[in-house]
Amino acid sequence: MDINAFLSKAIIEFEKWYENDEHRNNINAYDGKITKEYIESLTNNEFVDFFYEFVSEGGKIQSGGYRTKNLFREYLESNLESFKNFILEPFSNNFNFDNWFNRINEFNYFGIGIATIYLNRINKDIYSVLNNKTLKALREIGYNISLTKNLKNYKEVNEIQIKFTKTYSFIDDLYKADALNHFLIGTDKGKQLLRDNIYKEFIDDNFEQDEIIEEIVEDKELQDQTKLKKLITDNQKSKKETIEINLKTYKRHNYLMALIKKYRKYTCQFCSTTILKENGEYYIEACHIKAKSDGGKDSLDNILILCPNCHKLFDYGKKEKIKHTKEIYSVRINGKDYKAEM
Numbered sequence: 001m002d003i004n005a006f007l008s009k010a011i012i013e014f015e016k017w018y019e020n021d022e023h024r025n026n027i028n029a030y031d032g033k034i035t036k037e038y039i040e041s042l043t044n045n046e047f048v049d050f051f052y053e054f055v056s057e058g059g060k061i062q063s064g065g066y067r068t069k070n071l072f073r074e075y076l077e078s079n080l081e082s083f084k085n086f087i088l089e090p091f092s093n094n095f096n097f098d099n100w101f102n103r104i105n106e107f108n109y110f111g112i113g114i115a116t117i118y119l120n121r122i123n124k125d126i127y128s129v130l131n132n133k134t135l136k137a138l139r140e141i142g143y144n145i146s147l148t149k150n151l152k153n154y155k156e157v158n159e160i161q162i163k164f165t166k167t168y169s170f171i172d173d174l175y176k177a178d179a180l181n182h183f184l185i186g187t188d189k190g191k192q193l194l195r196d197n198i199y200k201e202f203i204d205d206n207f208e209q210d211e212i213i214e215e216i217v218e219d220k221e222l223q224d225q226t227k228l229k230k231l232i233t234d235n236q237k238s239k240k241e242t243i244e245i246n247l248k249t250y251k252r253h254n255y256l257m258a259l260i261k262k263y264r265k266y267t268c269q270f271c272s273t274t275i276l277k278e279n280g281e282y283y284i285e286a287c288h289i290k291a292k293s294d295g296g297k298d299s300l301d302n303i304l305i306l307c308p309n310c311h312k313l314f315d316y317g318k319k320e321k322i323k324h325t326k327e328i329y330s331v332r333i334n335g336k337d338y339k340a341e342m
Ligand SMILES: [Zn+2]
Pocket: 268, 269, 270, 271, 272, 273, 306, 307, 308, 309, 310, 311
């Protein structure tokens, strides 16, 4: 997926949304309050009230911890000193970020989401917000990142978002970089953009695969299944991103998918359907068993050739009893069994 092309487009819509959303007003919600001086000036009662409020309203960035706010208050009252020290640590000159991050979970009801929001409120040019939305959004944009809120992923998010601030003038700090995630995951317009993008990529790839098939279909070498299979396995190993066929450059991924479609005789591996087009060619789709974003490979044993119906069934249905070997893939989807030779 072309991440930059998507972002350039998405940020135009994000900008329009941002100007009219409360995110815009909340950017300065704690101005003058999340500072060393202010926090140190609070009495114990005021300190408890302040952080009770901060956690309840999710730092005005994420939805608040309404269900646990009273438990947090009780916890805070009986662990006041250690929590206060922890809260003030980021202001010290020898602040050790990694160490602080790894200790967040020592404090009950104060999770990584709200803790990183707190840091972002201290300095929105340095600290990223890391919550479920952050990871989900970056993943859907096309970054290969897991959904675990840990130090490694924090650093990756931070690096990506700092790059955003340098690339896109509207994203001038990490508060706005986080608001972009909210826009993409939490608003109808943003969700639509993500869906359109995935769909567009699928259409573009399918189109390219059709073009490649037109180019290679007459190739004598490929009429022999054994030779075709060898060509597929040889190409799986190639590290090159592109391939040239008859003076035109294609994505190697699409070349491989075209070869696999031919190898499977353009026939759905689940229901044996073929779809003949008016021009004499066949329509069929390639589907990854293990998604690329989960580390799945473009290889014969990770690709199913499916008709559009079975493809959507595979994507959206309830999958059980999966058996996947080099020879066979079988699965029960919505109560019905499917089996494909690999
Ligand atoms: Zn089918």
